[in-house]
Amino acid sequence: KYQHTPLLKFTPAARAIATYYWVSNNDKAYKHNCIKQATTAKKIKEAFSSTQMYTDLSQSFKEDMHTYFQGAQMEFTELLLNKAAEYLLEHLITGNSEFATSSKAALLVEQLHTHLDANAETPSFHATLADLKGSVKAQWQFVGYWFKGLIDNSDNKAISRYLNEAIVNVLLQQHKCFNHNPISTRCQVDQLLGDHRSINNRKLDFEFDEFIQRLEHYTEQIKPQYTEFKQIKAQIMSQQKASMNLHSFKARPLSSFVRNKLINESYLPIIGDNLAKQMGALGQDRRSDLMGLLLLISPPGYGKTTLMEYIANRLGLNFMKINCPSLGHDVKSLDPANAPNATAKQELEKLNLALEMGNNAMLYLDDIQHTHPEFLQKFISLCDGTRRIEGVWKGVSKTYDLRGKKFCVIMAGNPYTESGEVFKIPDMLANRADVYNLGDVLSGQQQIFSMSYIENSMTSNKVLAPLALRDLNDLYLLMDMAHGKQVPSSDLSHSYSASEISEITTVLKALFKVQQVILTVNQEYIRSAAMDDKYREEPPFKLQGSYRNMNKLAEKIVAIMDEKELQQLIDDHYVGEAQLLTTGAEENLLKLKELRGTLDADEATRWSEIKAEFKIRNSLAGDDTDGATKIASQISGLKNNLDNLTSALSKDSNLAQASSEQQISSITAAIEKLSLDVNVVNTPLPNLGAALTSLSETMVTSFVPIVVTLNKKLDINMEVLEKVTRLSEKLQNLTKQKSTRTVTSKNSKTKRVTKKKVSKKT
Secondary structure (H helix, E strand, O other): OOOOOHHHHOOHHHHHHHHHHHHHOOOHHHHHHHHHHHHHHHHHHHHHOOOHHHHHHHHHHHHHHHHHHHHOOOOOOHHHHHHHHHHHHHHHHHOOOOEOOEHHHHHHHHHHHHHHHHOOOHHHHHHHHHHOOOOHHHHHHHHHHHHHHHHHOOOOHHHHHHHHHHHHHHHOHHHOOEOOOOEOOEEEEOOOOOOOOOEEOOEEEEEHHHHHHHHHHHHHHHHHHHHHHHHHHHHHHHHHHHHHOHHHHEOOOOOOOOOOHHHHHHHHHHHHHHHHHHOOOOOOOOOOOOOOEEEEEOOOOOOHHHHHHHHHHHHOOEEEEEEHHHHOOOOOOOOHHHOOOHHHHHHHHHHHHHHHHOOOEEEEEEOHHHOOHHHHHHHOHHHOOOOEEEEEEOOEEEEEEOOOOOEEEEEEEOOEOOOOOEOOOOHHHHOOEEEEEOOOOOOOOHHHHHHHHHHHOHHHOOOOHHHHHOOHHHHHHHHHHHOOOOOOHHHOOOOOOHHHHHHHHHHHHHHHHHHHHHHHHHHHHHHHHOOOHHHOOOOOOOOOOOHHHHHHHHOOOOOOOOHHHHHHHHHHHHHHHHHHHHHHHHHHHHHHHHHHOOOOHHHHHHHHHHHHHHHHHHHOOOOOOOHHHHHHHHHHHHHHHHHHHHHHHHHHHHHHHHHHHHHHHHHHHHHHHHOOEOOOOOOOOOOHHHHHHHHHHHHHHHHHHHHHHHHHHHOOOHHHHHHHHHHHHHHHHHHHOOOOOOOOEEEOOOOEEEOOOOOOOO
8 A cells, every 4th residue: 555655654634734735736837846856856766775855855845835834824833844745745756646535534524515415504614615715724724613523423533633634625625636536544453462452352453644653753752852861861870870979889898808717607697697687578477577786896907897898799788888987976967967077978978878778788887986876876766676767868857667678787896986995885776786896706716716817818928819719628728737737738629839838838837926926916905995994904905916917917928937037027017006006105015025925124124114103193093184083082092001901900910819819828838837927918019109190190180171172172072071080080099099918827836827807909
């Protein structure tokens, strides 16, 4: 059908406009020239496949039609005029003098004439058309009103798309320019499978020209607009990704990361249990009370961030790391608008982005000791069974419900804050957390913990680095060789030469010695960090024994290094580490030498002096304490010392009394044999009463006035004054007390024993 007529390619409206323009145009020269040019364009296309003349002629027809209908005060869209021009060109190329018409338009015309004839309206209809002959627009509208009324009373409203073609058929009826054999544009495809709404009983019915119209609309409008939409979308997505820095949220474990036995056998099970508690799916056989928090505590350099980034990578989670030092202690809200600076605002926006994402996210708060406890309290409800938290996204406050979501919360911190105080978090948050210290040795894990230092330092040493890319069982066998065990080289998965094995084992032996020092430093650091300052008897130990320290030392170890050079390497490393401690460098280095057993006589003396001075200063409640507190601390210490002295004297007195009674019994027996009169009086030590009297007067004349004055100025509690007064009274009583004892007196001649009264006062 399409090969014989262009009818099926264009819409009825486009055909109607082109037909009316061509037939109503009485310029024969113009028509002749148009037909000639159309024939030439056809020949050029067939000869050279060039469509340039086609395009130019179509554009010319479009402009002519626009001018014609504009003169008739009729406006059509540019798209409709383009299609009408193309249809006219196609019609002229075919060489047919008659225009084809569709069967639906012919049916409309027939129904209209039938109605007019039945109601005797035909003469009036034609008379009105004749009266409107001077106005194309008026005629077009008049006929259109009749057809619209006819269509409105019809059951087939889809036939309205043939309205313009039917109007032109009526207006040009006297020109007899239409073919008497209307063409049906209806098509049917059968034997189809599918559930599309257009398919009925496996058949698809459609009008071919309407299908072509929709196809062209898709090709010329929908597809270009969709393509442009995708480009704009991609551009906006790219801009938003750049602004939100999304590429930084992809977990990228370090290339030097080694999954060792400690991680496999210790860390992953406990971390896995916690994440399973936090992340789960709601369902019939699933827990709905998902909750919890994983809190990792360790000194710096133990791989908390590296380990969690590796886990996020393996689980396919976005690693949303919040840098808490950038937040600082001033941030107490999750609202970025309340951030004190740009960096804190960026971190809060990242945190709220993690909450907005909801799924497939690991929220990791690093170094939480740098934040305010009130900020951490915001996560309490997120870590309990409700799994909810209040956030702010793009300035709008939102409540995020993360129950059943693949979302987990990890927090990491160090035992010391930046000010040197012990790290603290809110109790209600700590109660919801599973807390693990990666720097501490878990029960029964001592061997694999110490082995992890060697495993993690492999990639830092040139000799051991190749082992990281091979079976790790080779490393364990080579470590056994370095410990002196007999291991056949055939058990190794890789073929090593004797010199390679010798070099590797020599390096491992050196690493074992470094490992012992690092482990000792690590345990002392943790012990010192866990101790309250008021109970210390020596300065706090702040040198660290982390994986980072082990890696720094491992990269400098070579096989030709002797024992002296190795020990000097360790010394130099910690001298460099201690430089950051400024005034605490000396005491920490001396403590390190004490741990290693390398203190000489002068250093031991100096270390004893430092510890003695530290005890004195610590007893004064620190160097930065105010004078009143120092005096109160001294008085309290004096009271404790006197109490201890009194307790010791009482204890010694009891022991002395028991010993004296035993001795007296022996002496009594001897005296009975000698028949002597013995009188023994136990008197106080010389000048003891004077000393106690002087001390009591000093308390009354010195300390009591000071305390009274401070009480008036600083509003000190009266308890201090009462203690000083009671202490002075005790000292005065001691000066008045004496101890006397009279032992037995016996007359040897009469054999009569007289026991006198024994009196004792304390």
